[in-house]
Amino acid sequence: xxxxxxxxxxxxxxxxxxxxxxxxxxxxxxxxxxxxxxxxxxxxxxxxxxxxxxxxxxxxxxxxxxxxxxxxxxxxxxxxxxxxxxxxxxxxxxxxxxxxxxxxxxxxxxxxxxxxxxxxxxxxxxxxxxxxxxxxxxxxxxxxxxxxxxxxxxxxxxxxxxxxxxxxxxxxxxxxxxxxxxxxxxxxxxxxxxxxxxxxxxxxxxxxxxxxx
Amino acid sequence: xxxxxxxxxxxxxxxxxxxxxxxxxxxxxxxxxxxxxxxxxxxxxxxxxxxxxxxxxxxxxxxxxxxxxxxxxxxxxxxxxxxxxxxxxxxxxxxxxxxxxxxxxxxxxxxxxxxxxxxxxxxxxxxxxxxxxxxxxxxxxxxxxxxxxxxxxxxxxxxxxxxxxxxxxxxxxxxxxxxxxxxxxxxxxxxxxxxxxxxxxxxxxxxxxxxxxxxxxxxxxxxxxxxxxxxxxxxxxxxxxxxxxxxxxxxxxxxxxxxxxxxxxxxxxxxxxxxxxxxxxxxxxxxxxxxxxxxxxxxxxxxxxxxxxxxxxxxxxxxxxxxxxxxxxxxxxxxxxxxxxxxxxxxxxxxxxxxxxxxxxxxxxxxxxxxxxxxxxxxxxxxxxxxxxxxxxxxxxxxxxxxxxxxxxxxxxxxxxxxxxxxxxxxxxxxxxxxxxxxxxxxxxxxxxxxxxxxxxxxxxxxxxxxxxxxxxxxxxxxxxxxxxxxxxxxxxxxxxxxxxxxxxxxxxxxxxxxxxxxxxxxxxxxxxxxxxxxxxxxxxxxxxxxxxxxxxxxxxxxxxxxxxxxxxxxxxxxxxxxxxxxxxxxxxxxxxxxxxxxxxxxxxxxxxxxxxxxxxxxxxxxxxxxxxxxxxxxxxxxx
Numbered sequence: 001x002x003x004x005x006x007x008x009x010x011x012x013x014x015x016x017x018x019x020x021x022x023x024x025x026x027x028x029x030x031x032x033x034x035x036x037x038x039x040x041x042x043x044x045x046x047x048x049x050x051x052x053x054x055x056x057x058x059x060x061x062x063x064x065x066x067x068x069x070x071x072x073x074x075x076x077x078x079x080x081x082x083x084x085x086x087x088x089x090x091x092x093x094x095x096x097x098x099x100x101x102x103x104x105x106x107x108x109x110x111x112x113x114x115x116x117x118x119x120x121x122x123x124x125x126x127x128x129x130x131x132x133x134x135x136x137x138x139x140x141x142x143x144x145x146x147x148x149x150x151x152x153x154x155x156x157x158x159x160x161x162x163x164x165x166x167x168x169x170x171x172x173x174x175x176x177x178x179x180x181x182x183x184x185x186x187x188x189x190x191x192x193x194x195x196x197x198x199x200x201x202x203x204x205x206x207x208x209x210x211x212x213x
Numbered sequence: 214x215x216x217x218x219x220x221x222x223x224x225x226x227x228x229x230x231x232x233x234x235x236x237x238x239x240x241x242x243x244x245x246x247x248x249x250x251x252x253x254x255x256x257x258x259x260x261x262x263x264x265x266x267x268x269x270x271x272x273x274x275x276x277x278x279x280x281x282x283x284x285x286x287x288x289x290x291x292x293x294x295x296x297x298x299x300x301x302x303x304x305x306x307x308x309x310x311x312x313x314x315x316x317x318x319x320x321x322x323x324x325x326x327x328x329x330x331x332x333x334x335x336x337x338x339x340x341x342x343x344x345x346x347x348x349x350x351x352x353x354x355x356x357x358x359x360x361x362x363x364x365x366x367x368x369x370x371x372x373x374x375x376x377x378x379x380x381x382x383x384x385x386x387x388x389x390x391x392x393x394x395x396x397x398x399x400x401x402x403x404x405x406x407x408x409x410x411x412x413x414x415x416x417x418x419x420x421x422x423x424x425x426x427x428x429x430x431x432x433x434x435x436x437x438x439x440x441x442x443x444x445x446x447x448x449x450x451x452x453x454x455x456x457x458x459x460x461x462x463x464x465x466x467x468x469x470x471x472x473x474x475x476x477x478x479x480x481x482x483x484x485x486x487x488x489x490x491x492x493x494x495x496x497x498x499x500x501x502x503x504x505x506x507x508x509x510x511x512x513x514x515x516x517x518x519x520x521x522x523x524x525x526x527x528x529x530x531x532x533x534x535x536x537x538x539x540x541x542x543x544x545x546x547x548x549x550x551x552x553x554x555x556x557x558x559x560x561x562x563x564x565x566x567x568x569x570x571x572x573x574x575x576x577x578x579x580x581x582x583x584x585x586x587x588x589x590x591x592x593x594x595x596x597x598x599x600x601x602x603x604x605x606x607x608x609x610x611x612x613x614x615x616x617x618x619x620x621x622x623x624x625x626x627x628x629x630x631x632x633x634x635x636x637x638x639x640x641x642x643x644x645x646x647x648x649x650x651x652x653x654x655x656x657x658x659x660x661x662x663x664x665x666x667x668x669x670x671x672x673x674x675x676x677x678x679x680x681x682x683x684x685x686x687x688x689x690x691x692x693x694x695x696x697x698x699x700x701x702x703x704x705x706x707x708x709x710x711x712x713x714x715x716x717x718x719x720x721x722x723x724x725x726x727x728x729x730x731x732x733x734x735x736x737x738x739x740x741x742x743x744x745x746x747x748x749x750x751x752x753x754x755x756x757x758x759x760x761x762x763x764x765x766x767x768x769x770x771x772x773x774x775x776x777x778x779x780x781x782x783x784x785x786x787x788x789x790x791x792x793x794x795x796x797x798x799x800x801x802x803x804x805x806x807x808x809x810x811x812x813x814x815x816x817x818x819x820x821x822x823x824x825x826x827x828x829x830x831x832x833x834x835x836x837x838x839x840x841x842x843x844x845x846x847x848x849x850x851x852x853x
Contacts, residue, residue: 045367085599
C-alpha cells in the first residue's frame, strides 16, 4: 500500500540521485505514483527505463530485451547519468531480488519463437505505470505496480486481439517468490496463458521479495 | 573615480546595446541545462532540460513554472502543439507527451517513432524538432564517438561496425548521422545523410529544411546546410545506411557525392559548435533583420545569416550578431575550449576574435536552442555540459535603436553588394582602406581541415548608392569555392557610429552564372607556409587594436576627442600615435608602453587592459602600434 501523501514530483529524482529514499528524509513513504526515468541502465539494452514504484522498490524495465531486467529493494542513483560529457549507467543501490535475462520471455502463440517487439510508450494510471508494445503485431499492455507495502511487484498483462495463447519463459529466482495467475505451467518454467483471440485476455505475475528487510 | 565614471559612461554611449540581454531566473528545482525551447500556440513558454524534464510557464519572468513531464532521456528538441500535447526528441525516439486528465502534467508518453538504432554512446544525440506544413516532424541523429563505449546488448536493429572510409566517428546504428522525417501518424522517412553532429534544425518560412552541422572529421568547419532529399553532406560514416551503398568508398567518390553547405561558419571566428537556426519572422519586432537567420553557438556567440539563391542553390553570408568573449583565455575557460581544438584546433583559436565586453548582462555560452517569443524577443536555452560553464535561460530584446550593421552581403557579377541597416559615412565607404577583403577555403578530408589558400582579395572599384545605404564592391579574380572574409573596421554610419560587427563571411560556392570550383577539394592550391618565427604577431596585434583600441585612437592612430564625449559634457582626448618628437606617445620605451597598456594611464582615459589581454597579446598590439604608426624601434629599450 502506497501512502497517498503528495510531494513535489522532482523530489524523488533528487533523492534517488543521491541514493536516499524520501521516507528517510521525511519520516514516511511519500510517493503518490510511480516514476519512470528513461536513461542508461546497467546490463540493459540502450536507453532502458528505471521505474521507481516506491522510493524503496525500483526496477529496470528494458524495452529491448523485453521486460523487467532486475527488481530491487533500495533506491536508484541517477547521478552517474547526469554528471559529465561522457556518462555512466545509473547505479542500483540495494538488494536485487528478481532478475530476467531471457530475450523476449513473453512469446505469442509459439513458445519457441522470439517475437518481433515494437515499443509503443507508457502511461501512468493511478498507482501503476503501463508499458505498451506489440509482439508480432499483437498489442500488449503490461502494468507494473507495487503492492504488499512495497515488497511485491505486481505485473499484469493485457493481450490484445490476435493471439489465442501467449507463453512466458520464467527463470529460477532465489530472491523472490514468483506466482502467476490465469495460466498454467505447460513445461518446467514455461507458462501458458490462453484466451479469446478476438477480444484478448489478461493474466498476471507477482514478484515478492524474499530478501530480509 | 571620476575618470572611471566617465569611462563607464563613455563606453555605454559608444557601445550602447541596441540589443539588451535579460537573465531569466529559473526555479531552483529545475535543472538549468536547457536543451530545447518552444512556445505553445497560445504563447506559453516550454523548455526541456538534459535531465529529461519539460517545464511550462505563462510568464517566464514571474518565476511561476510547472513541470509537464520528466524522466525523458536527454531530450534535445521540443515542439508544443498545445498545452496538453508536446512532442520531444529523446535519444532513442520521438515521443508524444499528452496530458489526458487536464492536471497540467503529461500522463501518456507515446513513442511516435523509433526507427533508428542507438547504442548509448555519449555522443549519440538526437537533435532538434521542427514541424513541417503537412504536420510531419524533422530531426537528426548525431554520430557516436570512439572515445566512449558502444552498448551492443539487445540492439533494436542490427548494428554495422564497418567503416565506410576513414571516419573517426562511426555510424554503427541505422540512420545515425541522418536527417529524418516522421509523418503525423508515425512513419519515418530518412531524408539525407552525411551529418556529423547536426545539432540544429530549422525550417525556413517557405518550409525548407536547414540544419547546422558541427566542425570535426570531414566537416572542416561548421555549416548551415539546406537539406534536400537523397543528398549526402560530407561525413562518410552514415553513407552505409543508404539503399544504394555497396561497400567502402574512396575520397574521390565521397567528394563527388557531397553537396556543399549553404553557408560555412568559419571555425573560431564564427564559433565552434552551432545550434538551432531560427528565422526572424517577427515582422520587425526584433529589428532590421526580418527574414534572416540567427544561429546560437556553444561559444558566447550568436551569429546572423543572410541567404540568397544563386544558380538554384542557397548560399550567403554570416555575420557575428552578439559576441561576449574577452580574450582567448576567457573563451577557453568558458566557451568550450575543446571544441576549438579539434581538429582544426589551434587554427580555430587563431581566428577567434576578441571583442570588447558588452554593457549590461553578458551572453552566456551554450546557446544551442533559441525561439522567438510572440513579443518578438529571442529566448535562448543554454547548456554546456562537459564543455564549459553556462546553463540557463536568457532573452534578447531589441531596444528599438537601429544597430549599425551590414544587413546583407549579396553576390554580384563581379563582386559583392553590401547593404547597411542605416545610411553610412559616404567618404569612408569610398576609401579603399576601409575594406579588408581576404579569401580562403577548407579542404574536404577525413581529418578535417584548417584554412588553406588564404590570400588577400583586391577590391578594384566601389560603387556607392545615392542613399549611402549600400555599396557595390568589384573584386579582382572573384572565384567560386572560397569563403570571402570582409572587414570594414573603418566604416561608420552617417552620424559617426561604428559598425557593431564589422566582419562578414560570404560562402561563394556558385557564381551567378552557375560556375563552381573545379580544382582539387582535398589539396591546397597554395603550398602551406612554414611555421612563423617566434616574436610578436603583428596580425594579432592589428586585430586587437581593431577590437579594443580603434574606438578611441581611431583607425589612423591619430586619436583625438573621444567619440561620444560631447554627449557627456567632457573633453577626453586619446593619444595620437602619429605624433613625433620628445614626449610623443610612441617615443616612450617598450617597457613604459607595456605598463600603460597593462595598467592604464592615471588621470587619463586610457583604461587598463591587463585583465583583458594576455601579456603576449599586449606585446602583439604594441608591435602593431610601432609598425603601423610610429618608430619601429624604441630609442629607449636598450637601457640596462
